Amino acid sequence: MSEAPHGAPIKTPGQLIAAVIAAFAIPIIVIILLAHYVDSSTRTGAGTDGLSDAEVAKRVAPIGQVEIRDANAPRTFKTGEEVYKAVCSACHASGAAGAPKFTNTGDWAPRIAQGFDTLWHTALTGKGAMPPRGGTSPDDYSDYEIGLAVAYMANNAGAHFENPPKPVPGAPAAGAASGAAAASGAEAASGPAASDQGAAQAAAAVAALASVPQSAAPATGGAAQTTADASQAGKALYQSVCQACHAAGVLNAPKFGDKEAWAPRLKDPIDTIYNYALHGKGAMPPKGGSNASDADVKAAVDYMISQVK
Numbered sequence: 001m002s003e004a005p006h007g008a009p010i011k012t013p014g015q016l017i018a019a020v021i022a023a024f025a026i027p028i029i030v031i032i033l034l035a036h037y038v039d040s041s042t043r044t045g046a047g048t049d050g051l052s053d054a055e056v057a058k059r060v061a062p063i064g065q066v067e068i069r070d071a072n073a074p075r076t077f078k079t080g081e082e083v084y085k086a087v088c089s090a091c092h093a094s095g096a097a098g099a100p101k102f103t104n105t106g107d108w109a110p111r112i113a114q115g116f117d118t119l120w121h122t123a124l125t126g127k128g129a130m131p132p133r134g135g136t137s138p139d140d141y142s143d144y145e146i147g148l149a150v151a152y153m154a155n156n157a158g159a160h161f162e163n164p165p166k167p168v169p170g171a172p173a174a175g176a177a178s179g180a181a182a183a184s185g186a187e188a189a190s191g192p193a194a195s196d197q198g199a200a201q202a203a204a205a206v207a208a209l210a211s212v213p214q215s216a217a218p219a220t221g222g223a224a225q226t227t228a229d230a231s232q233a234g235k236a237l238y239q240s241v242c243q244a245c246h247a248a249g250v251l252n253a254p255k256f257g258d259k260e261a262w263a264p265r266l267k268d269p270i271d272t273i274y275n276y277a278l279h280g281k282g283a284m285p286p287k288g289g290s291n292a293s294d295a296d297v298k299a300a301v302d303y304m305i306s307q308v309k
């Protein structure tokens with residue numbers, strides 16, 4: 001230590017030992033403090049739980065989750081009364097939104113006259129302000145249970161309906177509704193039983209489209225200059241392409257001339273509606289599956305809308 005330059009702070013072996021220990025200890029303490037600081041920075045700010053474990057887990061959850069159920073597990077069904085009380089009574093007890101009121105024979109008589117299968121189907125697919133399945137999902141209540149609730153309500157208002165047949169264990173759950181859905185004829189309904197039917201209709205519509213000579217897609221090119229030309233082109237395109245689905249309401253397409261079907265859609269700005277027609281929406285293919293010009297598709301939309309105003 002005698003060689004230590006004059007004025008160096010370390011003068012004794014004791015100080016040297018202390019300096020060496022400090023040289024190790026201080027960085028370690030700093031690292032520990034830093035680590036703690038980084039970790040604690042994920043604490044939520046006042047008034048937000050955006051970083052809480054539950055919130056984060058929700059954000060990073062996979063988009064599609066598969067829930068595995070044993071299809072052969074014995075399923076216990078709710079009774080019609082239980083389903084009614086849990087779901088349907090929300091509207092049907094008071095007659096909210098124009099729902100036929102529970103035990104009110106006057107409300108129910110004309111509906112009961114439609115027969116059980118029709119009512120069951122309506123309950124599954126919805127009607128007016130009545131949401132499909134009363135707003136529940138098929139996982140909550142099977143078609144069969146919805147049917148039980150329909151029978152329960154109708155029978156409390158003067159009907160003498162039998163309960164729907166109990167589904168056979170192991171059979172696809174949708175089976176119960178197929179009879180009811182099939183009874184609905186051309187109407188492509190939502191719900192699993194109807195999707196086959198919808199697919200068949202889609203195939204038919206596509207076949208119909210294929211038979212349309214593409215040259216029949218009208219007055220393309222520079223023709224649609226004036227509004228008169230445009231509306232001609234719109235009508236022609238409707239007749240050659242769009243009506244394949246929109247004339248009969250195939251796949252739940254809003255039906256041509258059906259004000260009720262169009263009213264909710266017409267609440268969107270016209271550009272949004274054009275966009276749906278140009279780029280597709282749900283079962284509606286872009287441009288109806290044709291290769292018509294944008295202007296002609298818009299003209300066809302105008303033509304369809306002009307019939308429901």
Ligand code: HEC
Binds near residue numbers: 096099111118119149
């Ligand atoms: C959000 C309110 C609401 C709920 C919940 C609801 N309904 Fe309805 N329901 C209605 C309305 C409104 C109507 C009348 C629809 C019409 O005639 O346009 C209706 C009509 C019906 C009809 C008669 C359909 C016809 O052909 O006239 C049946 C059957 C029916 N509901 C069954 C059910 C069943 C079963 C449930 C429970 C699983 C249920 N509803 C839950 C509002 C509701």
Ligand code: HEC
Binds near residue numbers: 238276282
């Ligand atoms: C293959 C059947 C099919 C054909 C062909 C078809 N559509 Fe559609 N269209 C549908 C269906 C289904 C919907 C309802 C989509 C939805 O709401 O999910 C729809 C909806 C629409 C809507 C309403 C969109 C909205 O919700 O605002 C417009 C506008 C429309 N179609 C225009 C056209 C025009 C124009 C053509 C012809 C160029 C055409 N469609 C051809 C099936 C079809």
